[in-house]
Amino acid sequence: MSFLSSSEKSKILSARRRGFASERIAIGVLEELGYRVLETSKKIVLGNTEIGEVDVLVEDSSGEKYAVEVKAGRLDVGGVRQAYVNALVLGVKPMVVCKGFADDAARELAEKLGVRVVQLSDVFIVESEEIYSIVREVVEEVLTEYFELFYGYTIQLKQEHYELLSTIYSSSNIEEAAEKLNVDISTLVKRIDELRRQGIIPKWASKYSSVRRIAQILLQKQSVTSALEESKKLAENLKSIVDQLKSIQTTLYSLTQQLTKIQQAFSKLEKQSGENAK
Numbered sequence: 001m002s003f004l005s006s007s008e009k010s011k012i013l014s015a016r017r018r019g020f021a022s023e024r025i026a027i028g029v030l031e032e033l034g035y036r037v038l039e040t041s042k043k044i045v046l047g048n049t050e051i052g053e054v055d056v057l058v059e060d061s062s063g064e065k066y067a068v069e070v071k072a073g074r075l076d077v078g079g080v081r082q083a084y085v086n087a088l089v090l091g092v093k094p095m096v097v098c099k100g101f102a103d104d105a106a107r108e109l110a111e112k113l114g115v116r117v118v119q120l121s122d123v124f125i126v127e128s129e130e131i132y133s134i135v136r137e138v139v140e141e142v143l144t145e146y147f148e149l150f151y152g153y154t155i156q157l158k159q160e161h162y163e164l165l166s167t168i169y170s171s172s173n174i175e176e177a178a179e180k181l182n183v184d185i186s187t188l189v190k191r192i193d194e195l196r197r198q199g200i201i202p203k204w205a206s207k208y209s210s211v212r213r214i215a216q217i218l219l220q221k222q223s224v225t226s227a228l229e230e231s232k233k234l235a236e237n238l239k240s241i242v243d244q245l246k247s248i249q250t251t252l253y254s255l256t257q258q259l260t261k262i263q264q265a266f267s268k269l270e271k272q273s274g275e276n277a278k
Contacts, residue, residue, distance in 0.1 A: 022071070080110045
């Protein structure tokens with residue numbers, strides 16, 4: 001018995017989702033073209049044996065029915081033959097919705113067999129999952145860059161850096177920042193470029209909005225770092241106080257022991273004095 005890996009299962013599920021999404025898009029386009037959807041996932045049965053399936057069965061305004069095959073990619077010769085045979089068995093006309101023809105041979109065969117082809121642009125055939133995957137990858141890359149900036153940043157900032165970054169963060173645009181710093185925009189751009197050369201601001205942060213976010217992250221990191229340092233000092237001070245209290249406690253215990261001994265000695269002397277008086 002063979003088992004699929006998680007990555008193989010993911011690819012299969014992804015392919016299925018792409019197929020479902022392409023079918024939904026195709027149905028929408030066909031309806032806009034005036035076709036009426038009669039059935040989806042139409043089974044093709046000969047005798048008692050199921051030999052195949054048609055993605056969509058539609059009808060045009062004149063009552064002509066079409067067996068529609070939906071292809072997520074381009075239509076090749078094999079796809080043309082499949083659409084033709086399936087439609088022939090069902091007794092309807094063949095149609096394919098796809099991105100276009102894979103080659104001239106597929107185009108010529110479709111024309112010869114009377115297979116109608118509705119071509120969709122790549123824009124329409126890109127399904128939601130593909131868009132989601134692309135956006136997710138971009139977001140992950142961006143988050144990784146920002147997390148690396150926050151957690152992996154090791155350059156020591158100077159006071160002048162903090163002043164510049166604070167001004168940038170508090171300004172909604174570069175004009176406002178330049179005005180606050182009492183410099184012209186070209187001078188401010190040079191100062192920002194210098195921060196890039198020093199590795200303080202990443203080279204990919206080319207827009208002012210990106211530079212501003214970087215400034216915010218660096219300032220927040222400094223705030224967190226300062227708070228952690230203060231917490232560390234406070235913890236060290238508390239530990240020192242606790243150690244001192246333990247030392248005082250030990251000293252008090254020792255004094256108590258000594259006082260007890262002295263008290264016992266006085267009691268013994270008083271007892272002896274009373275006996276001598278008798």
